[in-house]
Amino acid sequence: MTKIRDEVLEANAKYAEEFGARGKLPIVPARGIAILTCMDSRINTFALLGLAEGDAHVIRNAGGRASDDAIRSLIVSYKLLGTREWLVIHHTKCGQELFTDEVMRNLLASSLETARWDGKQWQDTGKGPGSVESDYIDWLTIRNLNDSVNNDVQRIRRHPLVPASIAIHGFIFDVETGRLSEVTKTRP
Amino acid sequence: MTKIRDEVLEANAKYAEEFGARGKLPIVPARGIAILTCMDSRINTFALLGLAEGDAHVIRNAGGRASDDAIRSLIVSYKLLGTREWLVIHHTKCGQELFTDEVMRNLLASSLETARWDGKQWQDTGKGPGSVESDYIDWLTIRNLNDSVNNDVQRIRRHPLVPASIAIHGFIFDVETGRLSEVTKTRP
Numbered sequence: 367m368t369k370i371r372d373e374v375l376e377a378n379a380k381y382a383e384e385f386g387a388r389g390k391l392p393i394v395p396a397r398g399i400a401i402l403t404c405m406d407s408r409i410n411t412f413a414l415l416g417l418a419e420g421d422a423h424v425i426r427n428a429g430g431r432a433s434d435d436a437i438r439s440l441i442v443s444y445k446l447l448g449t450r451e452w453l454v455i456h457h458t459k460c461g462q463e464l465f466t467d468e469v470m471r472n473l474l475a476s477s478l479e480t481a482r483w484d485g486k487q488w489q490d491t492g493k494g495p496g497s498v499e500s501d502y503i504d505w506l507t508i509r510n511l512n513d514s515v516n517n518d519v520q521r522i523r524r525h526p527l528v529p530a531s532i533a534i535h536g537f538i539f540d541v542e543t544g545r546l547s548e549v550t551k552t553r554p
Numbered sequence: 555m556t557k558i559r560d561e562v563l564e565a566n567a568k569y570a571e572e573f574g575a576r577g578k579l580p581i582v583p584a585r586g587i588a589i590l591t592c593m594d595s596r597i598n599t600f601a602l603l604g605l606a607e608g609d610a611h612v613i614r615n616a617g618g619r620a621s622d623d624a625i626r627s628l629i630v631s632y633k634l635l636g637t638r639e640w641l642v643i644h645h646t647k648c649g650q651e652l653f654t655d656e657v658m659r660n661l662l663a664s665s666l667e668t669a670r671w672d673g674k675q676w677q678d679t680g681k682g683p684g685s686v687e688s689d690y691i692d693w694l695t696i697r698n699l700n701d702s703v704n705n706d707v708q709r710i711r712r713h714p715l716v717p718a719s720i721a722i723h724g725f726i727f728d729v730e731t732g733r734l735s736e737v738t739k740t741r742p
Contacts, residue, residue: 368721374604378603381604391595393596399558407607409607411612416562417562419598419601428626435615435623438616438694441662445668446658446671447668451559474715478715478716479717480635488634505630526687528666544569544570
């Protein structure tokens with residue numbers, strides 16, 4: 367029993383009371399869209415695109431990167447559930463821009479405690495123990511937002527299980543203005 | 555230029571006009587929560603938990619499974635951005651319950667076109683060409699929802715980079731009632 371658990375269950379009870387016709391939505395996304403975006407807490411995917419429940423698949427991870435797992439999800443999305451148009455959305459002020467694999471590996475090797483950002487770099491808490499397991503993980507960090515969007519769109523486009531007929535658009539979401547800007551789009 | 559692209563950009567322009575104070579939210583999730591859930595279009599993550607922009611990280615993939623990539627994201631979430639409480643949410647009528655690796659591999663080997671569900675099984679369109687690339691992908695299908703939630707919570711709990719101090723709760727979301735039910739929770 368934690369406070370957060372109790373709060374979300376209470377909020378969910380209210381949501382369920384007003385669920386109404388949403389309970390009859392089919393499994394196939396009505397607008398044939400799948401979105402790949404970042405886990406960032408400032409991104410309200412449906413709201414920022416004017417979508418409602420039932421419209422679109424939403425795939426999210428740290429950075430909104432075209433990881434193997436994101437591609438697994440996109441393939442399920444079109445092959446079984448018929449989406450035809452995919453949006454890759456990265457965003458300004460992304461956490462993935464603030465570190466490198468080397469930084470993350472050093473921080474985790476030193477301690478599993480949350481690091482502190484001092485405005486310029488991450489500060490180790492010095493409260494070990496850590497783990498070298500991080501040496502085996504590619505953190506998919508971002509050096510340049512335009513490049514990360516373009517590269518991810520291209521990685522998806524070139525995947526042998528992705529049909530050429532699917533439209534793939536790349537965007538950057540500005541977390542300070544709420545505005546999307548288009549980086550690229552790849553069409554059949 | 556596609557219709558969907560034009561529609562989401564138009565909807566986004568309206569969203570940005572009313573963005574207001576949300577443009578000043580910090581990168582650290584205010585309520586220290588990270589959520590792992592399915593890409594399913596019927597899941598409006600913030601709404602169903604009573605969360606607002608800025609409250610929580612949201613990680614989504616096909617099934618809401620604890621894939622290596624989801625775990626990468628959860629580790630970034632706590633190590634750099636301080637989340638302390640994680641919710642794993644699978645849901646009823648999930649697409650991942652409707653196939654096996656073998657079914658998906660056969661469908662994709664035959665054709666990259668979208669398959670048809672006839673109420674009992676997936677029907678191949680017969681419109682090749684396909685690809686055997688699918689043989690190299692674990693589709694992370696679900697046989698039993700309670701098991702998938704419990705197993706995913708346990709996989710995260712036992713990961714060497716996940717501190718014992720993080721609370722991990724497992725839920726199933728009912729897409730017909732909008733209601734969450736608690737499957738398990740793992741506490742320190």
